[in-house]
Amino acid sequence: xxxxxxxxxxxNRIGRKIHQYRKDKNLTIKEFSDISGISTALVSQLxxxxxxxxxxxxxxxxxxVL
Numbered sequence: 776x777x778x779x780x781x782x783x784x785x786x787n788r789i790g791r792k793i794h795q796y797r798k799d800k801n802l803t804i805k806e807f808s809d810i811s812g813i814s815t816a817l818v819s820q821l822x823x824x825x826x827x828x829x830x831x832x833x834x835x836x837x838x839x840v841l
Contacts, residue, residue: 789821790823790824793807793822804818
């Protein structure tokens, strides 16, 4: 249960960071998706805080540098 809560918090932070980065750079979800290699559906889900399975670490590494 604790691990699920931690994952939800991580997903929420990632979503907020992606959203802020996109707005700062004036990028659409599609443009961010093309740059990051993360699907548009996943970007949208992360930004909206929808419970998802975290993508592999390679894709999240792109987001981590934001």
